[in-house]
Amino acid sequence: MRRHVTAYGFLSAALVVFAVFSWWPIVRGVVLSFQQVNFVTSPDWVGWENFERLFADPLFAVAWRNTAYFTVLALVIGFGVPFLTAVVLNELRHAKGYFRLLVYLPVMLPPVVTALLWKWFYDPGPGLFNSVLRGLGLPTSQWLDSSSTSMISLVLVITWANMGSATLIYLAALQTIPGELYEAADLDGAGLFKKIWHVTIPQTKFVILMLLLLQVVATMQIFTEPFVMTGGGPEESTVTVLLLLYRYAFYYNDFGTASALSLILFAVLGVFSFLYLKITRKADA
Amino acid sequence: MKKSAAVLLGCVLVAGCGSGSTNDTAGGKVVVNINGQPPQTQAFDRKVFDEDVAEFENEHKDIDLVPHEGFMDPKTFSAKLAGGQLEDVFYVYFTDPAALIARKQAADLTSYVKDVKYYGDLKQELKDVFTADGKVYGLPTANYTMGLLYSRTNFTKAGLNPDSPPKTWDEVRAAAKKLKDAGVTGFAEYSKSNQGGWHFTTWMKSVGGDIARKDGDTFKADFNNDKGKEVLRRLKEMRWDDNSMGEKQLLEIGDVQNMMGAGQLGMYLAAPDNVAAIVNQFKGKYDDYGLAAIPGQQGTLLGGEGYMINPGASPEKIKAGLKWIQWKYLNPDRLETNLQKYKDRGQPVGLPIPPIADIWTGEPRKKQEELKGKYATMPVQNFQAYVDGSEQTKGTLEPPQAQQVYAILDTVVQAVLTNKDADHAALLKDAETKVNAVLAQVK
Numbered sequence: 252m253r254r255h256v257t258a259y260g261f262l263s264a265a266l267v268v269f270a271v272f273s274w275w276p277i278v279r280g281v282v283l284s285f286q287q288v289n290f291v292t293s294p295d296w297v298g299w300e301n302f303e304r305l306f307a308d309p310l311f312a313v314a315w316r317n318t319a320y321f322t323v324l325a326l327v328i329g330f331g332v333p334f335l336t337a338v339v340l341n342e343l344r345h346a347k348g349y350f351r352l353l354v355y356l357p358v359m360l361p362p363v364v365t366a367l368l369w370k371w372f373y374d375p376g377p378g379l380f381n382s383v384l385r386g387l388g389l390p391t392s393q394w395l396d397s398s399s400t401s402m403i404s405l406v407l408v409i410t411w412a413n414m415g416s417a418t419l420i421y422l423a424a425l426q427t428i429p430g431e432l433y434e435a436a437d438l439d440g441a442g443l444f445k446k447i448w449h450v451t452i453p454q455t456k457f458v459i460l461m462l463l464l465l466q467v468v469a470t471m472q473i474f475t476e477p478f479v480m481t482g483g484g485p486e487e488s489t490v491t492v493l494l495l496l497y498r499y500a501f502y503y504n505d506f507g508t509a510s511a512l513s514l515i516l517f518a519v520l521g522v523f524s525f526l527y528l529k530i531t532r533k534a535d536a
Numbered sequence: 537m538k539k540s541a542a543v544l545l546g547c548v549l550v551a552g553c554g555s556g557s558t559n560d561t562a563g564g565k566v567v568v569n570i571n572g573q574p575p576q577t578q579a580f581d582r583k584v585f586d587e588d589v590a591e592f593e594n595e596h597k598d599i600d601l602v603p604h605e606g607f608m609d610p611k612t613f614s615a616k617l618a619g620g621q622l623e624d625v626f627y628v629y630f631t632d633p634a635a636l637i638a639r640k641q642a643a644d645l646t647s648y649v650k651d652v653k654y655y656g657d658l659k660q661e662l663k664d665v666f667t668a669d670g671k672v673y674g675l676p677t678a679n680y681t682m683g684l685l686y687s688r689t690n691f692t693k694a695g696l697n698p699d700s701p702p703k704t705w706d707e708v709r710a711a712a713k714k715l716k717d718a719g720v721t722g723f724a725e726y727s728k729s730n731q732g733g734w735h736f737t738t739w740m741k742s743v744g745g746d747i748a749r750k751d752g753d754t755f756k757a758d759f760n761n762d763k764g765k766e767v768l769r770r771l772k773e774m775r776w777d778d779n780s781m782g783e784k785q786l787l788e789i790g791d792v793q794n795m796m797g798a799g800q801l802g803m804y805l806a807a808p809d810n811v812a813a814i815v816n817q818f819k820g821k822y823d824d825y826g827l828a829a830i831p832g833q834q835g836t837l838l839g840g841e842g843y844m845i846n847p848g849a850s851p852e853k854i855k856a857g858l859k860w861i862q863w864k865y866l867n868p869d870r871l872e873t874n875l876q877k878y879k880d881r882g883q884p885v886g887l888p889i890p891p892i893a894d895i896w897t898g899e900p901r902k903k904q905e906e907l908k909g910k911y912a913t914m915p916v917q918n919f920q921a922y923v924d925g926s927e928q929t930k931g932t933l934e935p936p937q938a939q940q941v942y943a944i945l946d947t948v949v950q951a952v953l954t955n956k957d958a959d960h961a962a963l964l965k966d967a968e969t970k971v972n973a974v975l976a977q978v979k
Contacts, residue, residue, distance in 0.1 A: 292640060396785045482788070485785070485955070486950055487947050502943065503940055504635065
């Protein structure tokens with residue numbers, strides 16, 4: 252009984268913290284979605300008005316389209332690159348620790364520092380990339396300053412900044428694959444790509460799927476990089492859902508509509524989180 | 537990313553935690569929380585502020601001022617108000633009052649301002665910023681109309697006469713070309729964080745246009761016309777035909793100030809407070825900069841600052857708060873003492889910024905001009921073109937729902953500056969539709 256009391260004591264502290272800092276704000280967010288507030292007088296209940304305002308805002312569709320585009324790009328680039336990097340790292344015989352550190356190093360930089368650093372890399376004038384391209388006699392790019400290249404430029408930044416963690420997780424999964432499987436594949440005359448296709452990928456598919464879903468959830472919340480690097484421009488090409496939410500809340504002080512948007516995002520991400528839970532439970536079973 | 541989402545959601549949600557002003561009295565004194573205290577890094581301004589607080593409290597034994605560092609941050613304003621953390625007397629930019637009044641987030645001061653000394657001598661257009669439906673909600677304390685800030689050093693380097701800055705947009709274009717040939721960016725313009733829309737508004741006013749016009753009881757967008765096309769054409773010519781605006785775009789105020797402070801820029805549109813900011817931040821010299829009136833001079837955008845009072849403040853706090861604002865910021869009787877203090881401590885006197893705020897008419901204005909000449913410690917002639925031009929150029933206010941309108945207009949400016957083949961007519965038409973949708977919400 253005494254042990255139970257201690258256990259419940261620890262549990263209750265966690266529950267209180269969750270209730271105050273996670274669950275209660277979520278409930279308040281849902282309530283605020285149906286209110287107009289000025290924080291002086293009593294809130295006005297406005298029904299679905301905040302949602303209607305959102306749906307009438309041309310930027311709403313733009314923000315979702317941009318976010319979806321970003322997510323697809325982030326998956327194509329940001330999903331494949333860490334996996335291939337992990338495969339390469341796994342094959343290394345020398346300086347393993349050095350290369351692992353090198354790949355992980357960008358994760359340790361604060362996101363805003365990374366964004367400001369890359370902002371300079373992308374400067375179409377004296378920036379690093381265009382200087383190198385000019386030096387090699389190659390055509391330069393407008394990078395963030397063009398609506399056609401701005402989003403992919405952001406994806407490159409985020410891939411560089413975040414691939415370290417995913418690479419290490421893949422690497423850990425790769426190292427659990429029994430060596431006999433590769434030996435058997437060798438005996439069957441399989442080359443490198445056949446080994447990856449028939450051994451590596453099937454053996455790591457649960458990890459791949461889990462990271463894929465986690466990455467969808469994370470990339471749909473993209474905010475820091477467009478906020479710092481482009482402010483949503485040029486021509487609204489990098490306005491994401493979270494950036495639009497931020498504008499409603501902190502530029503227009505319309506917390507009701509901002510909360511309505513956060514509720515919609517919450518629902519969409521909830522679907523992916525549900526899938527993630529189902530898959531991890533299946534893996535556990 | 538997850539973290540930023542959580543922070544955002546938290547910021548949005550934490551805003552529902554109660555409201556009101558702080559305790560009214562302590563030891564028989566009215567306690568008034570005030571902001572506008574400069575940060576420690578601005579040692580001189582901080583010292584003056586703290587000395588003023590002490591002097592005011594000494595003269596007003598029944599008032600206890602509690603100073604708070606900082607000015608207006610729209611991002612935290614609502615959360616502070618909701619959490620009961622908003623000061624009783626709070627600083628605002630001219631961009632803020634209209635929205636705060638509409639949301640009832642500032643106290644009605646109408647019945648109190650009659651007791652504010654010199655209120656009648658303030659410029660009417662500045663008082664209008666804080667007035668709605670005949671009710672007064674705040675007091676203006678500084679006024680910066682937009683002008684053309686230029687580098688005298690780079691002008692000389694480019695073979696331009698720094699004593700004769702451009703007066704028209706054609707002259708700006710010609711000067712920008714020469715500056716580019718001298719190896720610096722000729723002219724820079726903002727196009728990010730709503731600042732592109734803010735400056736587009738200034739451009740429109742400078743050529744005699746505007747962003748919104750009153751149409752019966754509502755407002756309508758007023759930039760999809762020849763004036764709007766003229767502004768975009770001029771931007772395009774400098775950006776793409778002359779290449780005098782540099783390669784890098786999506787700039788905001790900090791980027792442009794950095795360029796100017798680093799000696800890489802010729803000109804940009806700015807209010808006089810930018811001169812002091814650049815000189816202080818880059819340890820520059822006032823001699824190196826000049827300020828001219830807005831090119832075109834058909835009109836300019838009024839900017840500035842002032843103070844409003846917490847809607848939860850008691851009548852005693854409101855009266856005490858107004859006493860402080862008048863004593864500190866609207867006090868021609870203390871002007872000479874202040875100027876002497878600035879001069880004695882080696883601070884610049886002569887720019888049209890506090891302590892010489894461009895807010896007065898009548899006798900206070902006359903007195904201020906006399907004292908400015910007497911105490912000037914800097915080359916006032918470098919800024920005379922601005923002062924003279926601003927006298928003749930009508931300053932007008934920002935459009936309703938300014939931030940939302942500016943966000944839409946940002947896109948227009950971005951398109952022109954980043955896309956050589958941008959369709960100006962289509963951009964203006966699209967922005968007009970969106971701005972009209974925003975203006976339709978104005979009640």
